[in-house]
Amino acid sequence: MRVAFRSILFCSSVPADVPGMLRKPIVRRHRECVELDISIPTPPLSSIPACCSSCYVFSEGRVADTEGPDIREAISSARFLFSMERYWEAHNVLEGLWREERGGKRRDALQAIILVAAAGVKVQMGQDSACRGGLLKRAQALSERLGLTSEARLIDMEYPFTFPEDIAGFVLSGQ
Numbered sequence: 001m002r003v004a005f006r007s008i009l010f011c012s013s014v015p016a017d018v019p020g021m022l023r024k025p026i027v028r029r030h031r032e033c034v035e036l037d038i039s040i041p042t043p044p045l046s047s048i049p050a051c052c053s054s055c056y057v058f059s060e061g062r063v064a065d066t067e068g069p070d071i072r073e074a075i076s077s078a079r080f081l082f083s084m085e086r087y088w089e090a091h092n093v094l095e096g097l098w099r100e101e102r103g104g105k106r107r108d109a110l111q112a113i114i115l116v117a118a119a120g121v122k123v124q125m126g127q128d129s130a131c132r133g134g135l136l137k138r139a140q141a142l143s144e145r146l147g148l149t150s151e152a153r154l155i156d157m158e159y160p161f162t163f164p165e166d167i168a169g170f171v172l173s174g175q
Contacts, residue, residue, distance in 0.1 A: 028124035030085045031160060071097060075168050082163040087120030108142050109171045113164055115139035116154060120161045143167055
């Protein structure tokens, strides 16, 4: 049995030969760098090609589900990750909590934040229409259903997306 290891690398650009050398890298473009999200067959970067030696490795480790953080820690982590344009990780931090919620407004609020994070990922991957047409629209609808009608509408957000503090406040209030 082969174990997959996941690494996230931040590079100034994507070397031309990387997509052919790595198995299906996910490329997300930030304002100042490129993020490569890869799975490799062997641990600690031994199989990453030399052309990536100038990349900054953010994280690496075995892909596995782990017990998630408490709600305050998760919101704080997601806020930080949004500020760094690391929307995929923010999504992952909150998804476990969302899955644990059994319906209700708190679950809807977590889903709205996750949808904004997913929209950020889509923009980074060059899929702007999925961001505006679906994800931000759904997040806006959830926010309005919760009675959170702030002046800054989610659907009108500009990239890079900011953390939706009003929705996070709703989650933390325990309503």
